[in-house]
Amino acid sequence: MAADETDANRALGQLFSGWLMVWCKETVGRNLGCYGLRDADRTDLAAEIVAEILLAIMMRLRMSRLGTAEPVNNIRAYLAATAQNACFGRIRTRCPHHVQLQNRIRYLLRNDPRFAAWTNSAGEPLAGRGAWTSQEQHVPCPDLQRTNDPMDLMLDGLITLADGPLRVTDVVRTIAAALGISDSAGPAIDPDSLPSRERSSDQRLVERERLTGLWREVRELPQSQRVALLLNLRDPEGGGVIELLPVTGVASPAEIAQLLGMTETALAELWHDLPLEDSRIADLLRLSRQQVINLRKSARDRLGRRIQKMEGNTRAPLTPTGNRGLRASVDRLTETVFGRKGMK
Secondary structure (H helix, E strand, C coil), rough: CCEEEEEEEHHHHHHHHHHHHHHHHHHHHHHHHCCCCHHHHHHHHHHHHHHHHHHHHHHHHHHHHHCCCCCCCCCHHHHHHHHHHHHHHHHHHCHHHHHHHHHHHHHHHHHHHCCCCEEECCCCCCEEEEHHCCCCCCCCCCCCCCCCCCHHHHHHHHHHHCCCCEHHHHHHHHHHHHHCCCCCCCCCCHHHCCCCCCCCHHHHHHHHHHHHHHHHHHHHHHHHHHHHCCCCCCCCCEEHHHHHHHHHCCCCCHHHHHHCCCCCCHHHHHCCCCCCHHHHHHHHCCCCCHHHHHHHHHHHHHHHHHHHHCCCCCCCCCCCCCCHHHHHHHHHHHHCCCCCCCCC
């Protein structure tokens, strides 16, 4: 609404220096704090991301003033969603195995009755036993010896040693060290699960095109089926798969939000909770849990038929036990593009 560009630039400067710079640093710091990076790595990465986000927001606001973009109705919510997506994209690119490890730990904390996860009044995600969820303070995280124990045993042993609430970031960092995973890009948890480095660029392009084709088929599903499928989409280790789509460029957060029938801000609020349990999806859709399960099964049946057609294998029958063609195709696609396997 400024009368001229001089007034517009002055107002923009006040907005950035008075609010956006502070909000952005706080939001980026909070998001990066979820990944258990070393302080030096986190500081350097935060500076890069803050500069990137502020530039993007400045361009968006200038475009809004010129009428070439929609106005930003809630600048703080827009910044929060932009920061969350930017942080995850950078972390996923820079530390893919660390993110994979964090997803596995989060899944155990949410789904194994031995463990509990909660957030204290300071906004710190904590991990421990169910009886501790009212506690606000965390204890120092003990060290773990290098081990090949299953993840649940490692987590159980760490919490038992601590005998008190732990910060989730400390848990991830400690287990990463015990597994020999570097903060910045260490060895894979399971090297055999990663795509071969000898795979040709042409072959990667083909696989990328196949994944894009699969995503087009997802877009054709009824919205309720898309919601039931995508919000629960997980790999065999329980980690989310939907969160990897923006990183590969297959689908932007805005496109995913649109397909789910929600705003980017609403999707950003759910992002770190993905994949959702059926009961939460049922609440979003105002349906029963069984209806959500049925919707997802219908979505998989339809995608299975489509993928068989894509693969030129229309004569192969679908099995009633779970669309093996669909699982195999998604396994191959995600193994190549994501470095992860499978879809449940």
